[in-house]
Amino acid sequence: MSTDPRPRSAHRLPAAVALTGPGIRLREWTDADLPLLVDLFDEVETARWTPLASPFDADAAREFLTKARVARAEHRAVQLAVTLDGDEPCGVVMLFLGLDERPDQAELAYAIGAAHRGRGLAAKAVRLMTDYAYHVVGVPTVGLRIPPDNVASIGVARATGFVRSDAPPIVRDRRGGAFTLDLWLHRPVP
Template sequence: MNTELPAPLVTGLGLRLRPWDEADLDAMVTLFDHPDFARWTPLVSPFDLDAARAYVQRSQERRESGSTLQLAVTTDGRAPLGEVLSISRLDEPVPAIELAYGIGAEHRGQALASRAVRLMTGHAYETHPGARVILRIVDENTASQRVAQATGFHLSDEEPVTREVPGRPAAVLRTWVHRPDAS
């Protein structure tokens, strides 16, 4: 049995954020095959082992290209409790790093989302000086709005962003911008 911990990319606040790997497939199905992930994220639903395999592959490709970090949220470096993403939006009129996150239903109430967002916000400022850090949240997702407020983000007056996922209604997202002095 391999007892080596996967290399974390970001650590702190009691978390070890690390890349997804093949050993996570079953845990990913448990986390992501849930109505909340189907409602609030672009993940396929149902989310099965084939979807998990494809997701791990895409996450590795995106990490290697530098476009996106998709990291398992863990406390011990092993068991995934959710995910946090850092997406490069440097081609937008105002260059940005967009963060996104989701915590498994059975792991909520431990401030995992807010801790992961705080860690990745700091990471974004360290790796992309000059870029703003944003979240994009659907108006109805009040839990994510509370995380945004708790971590120093404020709702901007920017035009909403519409994103489409095949087979689902279009998601209309509002942009929340981090205030570096507020976290």
């Protein structure tokens, strides 16, 4: 039984996903990735901007992978490793079904490890996952939730066709504290 309070989506996620684009490959996480998850996500900027555990240790990595697999089995989310060639993970990109209590829409999130930033991987991953959300999953709307002072993520949103909506910011709990997020919606090119 799911503990996620969001409404169930009518959309179904395929059992396995691998997406490839210029200079990037998104793939499923494996148990062999567990030690690499710690290297990717146990750092200051990831702790500052994401709800991932901090410190992000081996237990947090196992919990991350377990939750990702449960969410997939329940058709609530797909969380893929961002890689250059299908091998070493450089980050994660996530597609959650449901946006603002609307199960027919999707929300994306991502995190790129510090050693891999500045190479355009976040934008490439967001483009691939947005396309996947529209053309494979079939959602009509894709959104990002971004803190108003996260300049790097705002840059990724703009570069990938997202526009800040006029919806009021939401506040989510993050490690026991309030975290304010603006809604950015994708505007597909006609």
